[in-house]
Amino acid sequence: MSTDHPILDGLDAEQRAVATSLAGPLCVLAGAGTGKTRAITHRIAYGVQTGAYQPNQVLAVTFTARAAAEMRTRLRDLGAPGVQARTFHAAALRQLQYFWPQSIGGQMPAIIDYKAQMVAEAARRLRMSTDRASIRDLAAEIEWAKVSMNTPENYVEAAAGRADVAGFDRTTVARIFQAYEDVKTDRHMIDFEDVLLLTVGILDTDERIAAQIRSQYRHFVVDEYQDVSPLQQRLLDLWLGDRRELCVVGDASQTIYSFTGATPAHLLEFTKSYPEAPVVKLVRDYRSTPQVVELANLLLNGRRIEAGVPDRNVVWPEPLELVAQRGDGPQPSFHELADDEAEGAYVAQRIRKLIEEGTQPAEIAILYRTNGQSETYEQALAAAGIGYQLRGGERFFQRREVRDGILQLRAASRMDAEGSVAQQVKDILSSLGYSETAPAASGAVRERWESLSALVALAEELERTRSGPEQSFTLMEFVAELDERAAAQHAPTVQGVTLASLHSAKGLEWDAVFLVGLSDGLMPISFADDQAGYDEERRLLYVGITRARVHLSLTWSLSRTPGGRASRRASRFLDRIRPRGEAEAIPGARPVKRRRQTGPPTCRVCGSLLSTPGQRKVGRCNDCPAGYDEAVFERLREWRRVTALDAAVPAFVIFTDATLIAIAEQNPPDTAALSRIPGVGRTKLERYGAEVLEILAGQDA
Known part of the structure; x- marks a missing residue:
């Protein structure tokens, strides 16, 4: 061939x-x-x-x-x-609809859109008290069980090791699972997992x-x-x-x-x-600049398992090393803000500048870990007069102006109108509020115009790609395309900044991406409490980074509210990817400096969680190979022995073995680096720091 x-x-x-x-x-x-x-x-x-x-x-x-x-x-x-x-x-x-009559017979059950109502009914039948959050968690657990091909009968065994759901033990969840199935049967309904089953x-x-x-x-x-x-x-x-x-x-x-x-x-x-x-x-990345690609690679490589060293917790496959194909762009920026309000204002300010420099609002996105974070950025954009759209909010084809527009376009398509389809669409939608230029007003007027403008832009795009010397694109074909897209919820691009969760951003891309709220507890999320959970969160941040084509901003705040206690810290995932130095001088910004890793520490060799104080001090598992010069370590031990004898104290009072190993492995070049090693406090630094650095430099102390 x-x-x-x-x-x-x-x-x-x-x-x-x-x-x-x-x-x-x-x-x-x-x-x-x-x-x-x-x-x-x-x-x-x-x-x-x-x-x-x-x-x-x-x-x-x-x-x-x-x-x-x-x-x-x-x-x-x-x-x-x-x-x-x-x-x-x-x-x-x-397939199920086609084969149901001959395989099962009778009328096929209706499909429920959301499990929540049925799960709530199941809990009521069992006389259990639930709230909206617990219903949501129970519905998610039932979905997990069904797509994993488990039933109420084997759920307790299958869910061994999984965290309790909404405060219920596994036996209780199994009972609710069975009651949920009974409610569906009684109402002659099935859910989306049942379609597959x-x-x-x-x-x-x-x-x-x-x-x-x-x-x-x-x-x-x-x-x-x-x-x-x-x-x-x-x-x-x-x-x-x-x-x-x-x-x-x-x-x-x-x-x-x-x-x-x-x-x-x-x-x-x-x-x-x-x-x-x-x-x-x-591996050839055509989407992002080399600067964005490098950051994405760094993030994954920060968890890479060294060859020959098994991970005792979870498999971490060798990541693909992306190779950028685009030209250079600006470096990703990292900014620490005082509080959520300051972070929202800063992001809105940066977006305003990008728009003034020519970036279309539809090519800008703010991505966050949870949907509850969106309100801060909605308010900041509204205050700045910047239009936005919430991904995951009201579906495009359910908006009234869109439905009205499609009805008028369908009526017009039955006539034999001539000329450009795009121009016909503009003429028809003008009666609903479309104009060539955006209205000065904000709120509902602007949102209505943006919806109609999206239909016009789609008409222009399809006419450009589907017209040619031997074929013409008609208004009837455009209406058919809209019907097909409405059925699939394949919305056209709306001219507004996108606000979306990291999960819902999968498969999308923008010229400029703002990753916000990147503090421990949100990224990684607080309920990620094991290696598998941390790995999933790392991959989620990777997805966020790789949505950006050119501009990438990563921000976090130290406090939730203005004047609140600065108890937050930057995400541990940023430790190995953000540059040293100061943040850009902006209102409310704090210096961006490297810090010690917070949260459960991991082995720097294999990436596993470290379980003992000794392992955490040296930064690696006992089974992983040491990364220090044995001769240097022996010189440090001999120095410690002599120093302890002179001071008439046990050797561990000078430095423990774990601290000596950490010093030998990290080989700090100066007192600042030496002070960051666990076990080296201010007093010991002042008393022994110079001698330790001389030994590391190859001199006799």
């Missing part, structure tokens, strides 16, 4: 390797910003255009409706419109239906494979049967949904299941 096909033009060597590997299993390890969607959509389109694939026999699955819609749009533009691109749930639901059950027990699906879909592509749950993997296995036509794409360093049952194990062990599968690594 020729590899000179026009559809391969513009792909780099690794992307081309992905696009031309059409048969058999394939594993693609794709770092952030490396063009993975481009690679796999070109692979599918190349297979379709060369006849290797039939469009209706390809199923591409991913994890969000937006990502699936984006994939369908790209495939359509590449000449492969018949390919199915869906989420796992959407694909399973379509029921589809798995049908395919597992009815070979005739399984064979029908396998004859329909011959080739599978799974994006974001690091986020696959055991239940989704089981469904994928049943879709495949004994075939091996599977391409998976993922990055273990972007696993951020472990709390929902996602696991990178399937990605990391793919070649065990498919030994013949080639592995292609995409």
Whole structure:
């Protein structure tokens, strides 16, 4: 098969390797910003255009409706419109609806959108007292149990080692889990996990239906494979049967949904299941500047496990080392503010400056760990007169002006109007408040205009990409595109600064990103209390950093309220990635200096948590190799012995063995560095510091 096909033009060597590997299993390890969607959509389109694939026999699955819609749009533009691109749930639901009459019979149950109401009813049946927070936590735990393929009967055993949920022990949670299932049965309803479970059950027990699906879909592509749950993997296995036509794409360093049952194990062990599968690594980062890429690499390398040293707590796979392909940009900035209000004002001030310098508001994002942090930045942006949109708030296609606009566009599409589609859209939406220039007013008027402006911008974009010498883009096609996007909640870009949680920012990117609230307790979050939890938080911060194309700002505050006690400290993850020196001179800013790590310390060799005072003092596990010169250590011990004899005190009073080891390993060059070693206080520094530094310098004390 020729590899000179026009559809391969513009792909780099690794992307081309992905696009031309059409048969058999394939594993693609794709770092952030490396063009993975481009690679796999070109692979599918190349297979379709060369006849290797039939469009209706390809199923591409991913994890969000937006990502699936984006994939369908790209495939359509590449000449492969018949390919199915869906989420796992959407694909399973379509199959379940089709096969329900012949497999189960009767009317298919309704699907509940949210578990909270059912979980609350289950708790009431058991006469248990709950509040909104506990209901939320119980719903999340039930979801975890179901996607991990556990039932109320085996939950207690399966959840061994997991923290108690909402103050309930595992036996009580199992009872609530069973009551929840009973409530659904009584009301003839199912949840989203049931969609997968029921589809798995049908395919597992009815070979005739399984064979029908396998004859329909011959080739599978799974994006974001690091986020696959055991239940989704089981469904994928049943879709495949004994075939091996599977391409998976993922990055273990972007696993951020472990709390929902996602696991990178399937990605990391793919070649065990498919030994013949080639592995292609995409590491050329086309999204971010070298400065942003370097910071992202530093963050992951800060937890890297040295070769040959096992981690006794959790597997940390070797991260992909990204290589920036863009030109230089500004260095990421680090700023410490006095309180949350000062941090919000500073971020708004920086955003105002970026907008004045030409950055579009839609290309700026403020990302935080929890949704509860958004209010500070909403108020700061509003005070600065800067428009914004909350990701995770009211859905775009549910806004009244958007619904009204689509109704008017649909009515107009039935007429034989001529001319530019974009101009027709502008004319039609002008009656609803659209104008070429943004209104001076803020609030609801500005939000309405931004929604309508987003529809106009989408019309202009689609007309530009789908019109050509031999084809024209019509208003009816634009309305059909809007209907499809509304069904998938694939909203167009709104001209406002985006406020979003780090989790909801996955898969998105902006020219400028502000990572805010980066203090211990928020990043990592306070309930991350073991190595696996800290690793997940590190990956979450990595996702945040890699959302930025050019400008990246990392900020934190010392107090929640003005005048409050400065009890916060910068995130421990920043220790190894932020520069030494002072912060930029800004109102409310504090000096940015390196500090000792706070929170549970980790081994500097293997990254494991350190459990004893001696281990914490030397900074490594007992089993990890020492990193010091034995001759230097022996000179220090001999000096200590003589000094102790002269002072007529036990040797450990001078320095303990652990402190001597730490001194030998860290080899401090001056008194300032020596003073930072645990066990070296001011008195000992004044009394013994000069002699210790002479020994380290190779001199006889």
